[in-house]
Amino acid sequence: MKTTITDNLSWNKIRNSVIQTEEFLSTGGNLRLSTKEVFVDRILMKYKNDELNEGFNNLEKLAASMHFFKAKQLIDNSEVFKLLKLMPKGGLLHGHNAAMVSSEWIIKNLTYYPGLLKCTNKDGVVIFSFRKSDSHNCNTNYELVANERNRSNNPEFYDRILEKSINLYVPRPEVEYPNIKVVWDKFQNIFLTVNDFIKFLPVFKAYHYRLLEEMYQDGIFYIEMRHTFSQGYDHKNSLSAIEMTLELLNVVKDFKRTHPDFIDLRAIYQVKRRITIEELSQQISQFLTLRSYFPEFIIGIDLVGQEDTGNSLYYYYKLLQQLSPTNRFFFHAGETNWYGVAADYNILDAILLNTTRIGHGYALVKHPVLWNSVKRYGIAIEVSLISNQILHLVEDLRNHPAAFYISENIPIVITNDDPGFWNAKGLSYDFYYCLMAVGSNRAGLKLLKQLIINSLKYSAMTSNDKNIAIKIFHKRWNNFLDHIIKNYNLYNSKN
Amino acid sequence: MKTTITDNLSWNKIRNSVIQTEEFLSTGGNLRLSTKEVFVDRILMKYKNDELNEGFNNLEKLAASMHFFKAKQLIDNSEVFKLLKLMPKGGLLHGHNAAMVSSEWIIKNLTYYPGLLKCTNKDGVVIFSFRKSDSHNCNTNYELVANERNRSNNPEFYDRILEKSINLYVPRPEVEYPNIKVVWDKFQNIFLTVNDFIKFLPVFKAYHYRLLEEMYQDGIFYIEMRHTFSQGYDHKNSLSAIEMTLELLNVVKDFKRTHPDFIDLRAIYQVKRRITIEELSQQISQFLTLRSYFPEFIIGIDLVGQEDTGNSLYYYYKLLQQLSPTNRFFFHAGETNWYGVAADYNILDAILLNTTRIGHGYALVKHPVLWNSVKRYGIAIEVSLISNQILHLVEDLRNHPAAFYISENIPIVITNDDPGFWNAKGLSYDFYYCLMAVGSNRAGLKLLKQLIINSLKYSAMTSNDKNIAIKIFHKRWNNFLDHIIKNYNLYNSKN
Numbered sequence: 001m002k003t004t005i006t007d008n009l010s011w012n013k014i015r016n017s018v019i020q021t022e023e024f025l026s027t028g029g030n031l032r033l034s035t036k037e038v039f040v041d042r043i044l045m046k047y048k049n050d051e052l053n054e055g056f057n058n059l060e061k062l063a064a065s066m067h068f069f070k071a072k073q074l075i076d077n078s079e080v081f082k083l084l085k086l087m088p089k090g091g092l093l094h095g096h097n098a099a100m101v102s103s104e105w106i107i108k109n110l111t112y113y114p115g116l117l118k119c120t121n122k123d124g125v126v127i128f129s130f131r132k133s134d135s136h137n138c139n140t141n142y143e144l145v146a147n148e149r150n151r152s153n154n155p156e157f158y159d160r161i162l163e164k165s166i167n168l169y170v171p172r173p174e175v176e177y178p179n180i181k182v183v184w185d186k187f188q189n190i191f192l193t194v195n196d197f198i199k200f201l202p203v204f205k206a207y208h209y210r211l212l213e214e215m216y217q218d219g220i221f222y223i224e225m226r227h228t229f230s231q232g233y234d235h236k237n238s239l240s241a242i243e244m245t246l247e248l249l250n251v252v253k254d255f256k257r258t259h260p261d262f263i264d265l266r267a268i269y270q271v272k273r274r275i276t277i278e279e280l281s282q283q284i285s286q287f288l289t290l291r292s293y294f295p296e297f298i299i300g301i302d303l304v305g306q307e308d309t310g311n312s313l314y315y316y317y318k319l320l321q322q323l324s325p326t327n328r329f330f331f332h333a334g335e336t337n338w339y340g341v342a343a344d345y346n347i348l349d350a351i352l353l354n355t356t357r358i359g360h361g362y363a364l365v366k367h368p369v370l371w372n373s374v375k376r377y378g379i380a381i382e383v384s385l386i387s388n389q390i391l392h393l394v395e396d397l398r399n400h401p402a403a404f405y406i407s408e409n410i411p412i413v414i415t416n417d418d419p420g421f422w423n424a425k426g427l428s429y430d431f432y433y434c435l436m437a438v439g440s441n442r443a444g445l446k447l448l449k450q451l452i453i454n455s456l457k458y459s460a461m462t463s464n465d466k467n468i469a470i471k472i473f474h475k476r477w478n479n480f481l482d483h484i485i486k487n488y489n490l491y492n493s494k495n
Numbered sequence: 496m497k498t499t500i501t502d503n504l505s506w507n508k509i510r511n512s513v514i515q516t517e518e519f520l521s522t523g524g525n526l527r528l529s530t531k532e533v534f535v536d537r538i539l540m541k542y543k544n545d546e547l548n549e550g551f552n553n554l555e556k557l558a559a560s561m562h563f564f565k566a567k568q569l570i571d572n573s574e575v576f577k578l579l580k581l582m583p584k585g586g587l588l589h590g591h592n593a594a595m596v597s598s599e600w601i602i603k604n605l606t607y608y609p610g611l612l613k614c615t616n617k618d619g620v621v622i623f624s625f626r627k628s629d630s631h632n633c634n635t636n637y638e639l640v641a642n643e644r645n646r647s648n649n650p651e652f653y654d655r656i657l658e659k660s661i662n663l664y665v666p667r668p669e670v671e672y673p674n675i676k677v678v679w680d681k682f683q684n685i686f687l688t689v690n691d692f693i694k695f696l697p698v699f700k701a702y703h704y705r706l707l708e709e710m711y712q713d714g715i716f717y718i719e720m721r722h723t724f725s726q727g728y729d730h731k732n733s734l735s736a737i738e739m740t741l742e743l744l745n746v747v748k749d750f751k752r753t754h755p756d757f758i759d760l761r762a763i764y765q766v767k768r769r770i771t772i773e774e775l776s777q778q779i780s781q782f783l784t785l786r787s788y789f790p791e792f793i794i795g796i797d798l799v800g801q802e803d804t805g806n807s808l809y810y811y812y813k814l815l816q817q818l819s820p821t822n823r824f825f826f827h828a829g830e831t832n833w834y835g836v837a838a839d840y841n842i843l844d845a846i847l848l849n850t851t852r853i854g855h856g857y858a859l860v861k862h863p864v865l866w867n868s869v870k871r872y873g874i875a876i877e878v879s880l881i882s883n884q885i886l887h888l889v890e891d892l893r894n895h896p897a898a899f900y901i902s903e904n905i906p907i908v909i910t911n912d913d914p915g916f917w918n919a920k921g922l923s924y925d926f927y928y929c930l931m932a933v934g935s936n937r938a939g940l941k942l943l944k945q946l947i948i949n950s951l952k953y954s955a956m957t958s959n960d961k962n963i964a965i966k967i968f969h970k971r972w973n974n975f976l977d978h979i980i981k982n983y984n985l986y987n988s989k990n
Binding site (some may be wrong): 019352396 | 503506509514517551555669676812816833836840844861862863888889890891893898934935
């Protein structure tokens with residue numbers, strides 16, 4: 001039976017109750033903030049409200065509703081963003097190693113390494129490498145990048161053109177990327193461009209050291225990274241996947257020496273979802289072998305690549321279910337706009353395979369049994385907002401299903417996927433969209449803190465490591481709060 | 496505890512169980528189809544699968560994912576669409592009277608009515624009228640449209656230009672309507688263009704007769720229409736709102752005489768949500784007066800206009816809750832991308848005001864307490880897919896929250912809002928997107944049938960009228976099935 005509310009007091013009471021109940025049910029809703037946190041939350045909310053109000057009145061300034069390529073400059077100038085950059089982010093649980101370092105740094109540093117060759121394959125894709133190989137499928141001669149650059153009138157301009165081959169930025173994405181295929185084709189070409197380039201040991205080491213630096217600079221102190229384990233090479237020899245992994249572990253060791261509060265880098269063995277069942281079987285063998293050498297470093301396995309056009313988990317499930325449960329899965333699933341097709345049902349099969357987390361899970365919102373399962377089993381969804389926007393799942397991120405996940409407190413973590421390909425260093429830009437576009441206008445520090453806690457809670461760390469991580473988080477969080485409070489006083493005195 | 500499934504038989508069993516359970520839980524999931532219906536469903540699904548597969552392989556042909564302005568030609572050629580055009584649609588529960596008739600017909604017929612004047616106001620908006628008035632705020636002289644047309648070299652071309660002033664079509668909406676404000680400004684200007692034009696009695700009558708015809712031709716046999724009740728005029732006199740309503744009722748009577756299975760047109764008194772509380776109070780008085788004259792025709796009241804920038808329901812709630820419960824509400828609520836703002840909370844206040852249905856309810860998905868309430872109280876959501884796309888809430892309709900509403904069997908009806916402004920006659924185009932973009936790839940006749948049943952079930956008809964409506968539906972539905980089965984045999988023999 002419907003009832004009619006007639007007095008204003010009870011109207012406001014029930015109205016506020018519903019609003020508060022929904023907030024309590026949402027991600028971070030049951031956190032209690034300390035006095036310091038309440039203070040910082042007020043500062044954050046002041047900036048957030050000011051910026052959203054300004055955007056509301058002038059939509060050309062509403063970065064939260066815009067494509068990242070158009071919004072980036074506005075975000076860079078946002079006070080909210082400046083604050084988010086200072087915030088410790090916890091763990092980064094979804095990123096692909098070849099796509100995480102900023103393209104600008106790569107061009108300005110790694111492409112200056114002597115001996116870098118360049119050719120173009122039959123599809124017009126630029127290939128970087130330090131060796132000649134039939135596998136590059138070159139349609140042109142190899143040229144030394146150093147020679148080309150010297151011959152050009154303008155090395156600066158030359159580098160800008162070069163950067164285009166490893167970055168998806170375009171000024172008008174709505175025109176230049178009219179559908180998912182166009183942008184995915186270019187996206188996958190970039191992996192081809194850098195594939196052999198970063199297997200060259202000196203580059204491999206410098207690249208991954210820089211990766212750790214860029215993430216650390218953004219407040220990330222733990223990483224679980226999708227990684228392509230493969231042979232590499234140096235000036236003289238071919239190097240095995242084991243040797244390359246040892247080199248990578250040395251890079252991490254070096255980094256940890258000078259960054260004692262960086263916990264660790266772990267790797268998820270990634271396999272392309274286009275391979276045959278036989279090839280997957282071989283890959284699983286290699287995974288098991290490598291994992292026997294590096295049981296702590298390699299935490300699990302995943303299938304990657306465009307889900308719509310690749311093979312489904314169901315296609316491989318007989319093989320995958322044979323793997324002992326000590327081998328964790330971190331499956332990409334439901335990174336699709338389609339509903340009721342194989343890519344969509346990948347979420348179902350990932351859950352049936354006891355996946356530890358789900359990459360993207362964009363389609364989850366349409367599946368009541370699945371989103372309830374994910375909640376009950378505590379399977380976190382790795383949400384990559386900017387990635388989903390750039391790779392053409394959603395335009396205005398206010399329509400991203402993560403808003404639903406937050407409203408239902410479905411466990412999510414904020415991740416960055418391939419930040420190097422689109423000028424998004426670290427996680428701050430993704431956190432910006434999460435706070436400004438996906439979360440309620442009223443959401444603030446509680447949401448952010450819970451997301452950071454989630455990034456540790458839903459990681460594959462041992463409980464011992466998690467305790468260390470929580471301690472580091474508390475210390476950095478406290479420093480962050482103090483820093484903001486101090487700066488806000490400064491800000492107050494200026495205004 | 497997680498369990499691991501190890502044998503393939505149980506894998507497929509549980510997998511299919513989940514898929515079937517989710518389908519059973521979704522809109523139409525518990526309908527049992529007759530033998531005839533199963534047969535037609537197969538035909539429908541064959542066309543649907545063919546078309547989606549073709550689109551999957553060539554995204555430039557995937558109308559379901561495209562903006563209506565780009566997709567329309569593809570849809571017009573779609574076999575699924577041809578079938579949907581033949582399907583009886585039941586009731587149309589959300590459309591605004593001034594925006595429902597196709598602009599082409601208006602230009603080719605009503606603008607040829609002798610004496611039509613045209614001027615342009617200070618904002619460059621064309622005003623059509625049969626009288627001069629300060630209220631038009633003309634910045635130019637009034638010209639007779641007939642004279643202008645005669646003077647033009649090319650009347651066809653002249654009419655095409657004229658049509659642009661009452662239609663939102665542009666070839667590149669993603670460029671020409673960069674944000675919600677740009678398109679809403681033009682949208683609201685069209686209402687200004689036609690406002691005084693359709694108040695002219697001969698036009699008023701012809702317009703509304705045509706409205707009934709266009710809807711009826713598309714299989715709609717009952718309408719609840721948002722209507723602006725206001726004074727009109729003829730060659731000599733001003734006519735009261737009561738007189739205009741009597742004229743409208745005569746139009747309906749005439750139409751029903753020649754269309755005996757058209758049940759009725761009913762009206763929802765619409766008020767702009769920009770007015771003051773005092774103005775709303777006066778409007779409510781007029782509503783109550785008119786309703787006392789036309790208690791069956793006027794079924795309730797609604798507040799209309801852009802929610803983001805207009806007043807909230809909360810702003811008016813004290814006045815609205817004083818209305819006796821015999822006056823039904825049909826509130827627009829949550830037609831917004833914003834989350835946690837007044838427009839978003841309109842859904843909450845609409846529910847607290849015991850609204851009979853909710854117009855749009857786009858933001859509902861983000862509110863767990865509210866979407867559960869809507870389910871429990873049986874408050875139907877009037878979903879206007881093409882409207883939400885054109886008016887800049889969502890680009891790819893596969894991201895529309897109605898997919899979630901269907902997955903949860905939240906009561907929804909498919910509506911068209913303002914089809915005359917964007918070349919979408921009747922409801923078939925909206926049903927097309929519902930079937931091809933919003934529903935699962937596996938959804939077919941069960942979904943469609945339940946949506947049609949919903950359009951009668953959640954109407955404001957008396958139970959007596961509903962029984963009549965159900966009988967008409969069954970008869971027309973049966974004819975539709977027979978027609979398809981017959982045509983399919985034809986199709987089979989050709990192929």
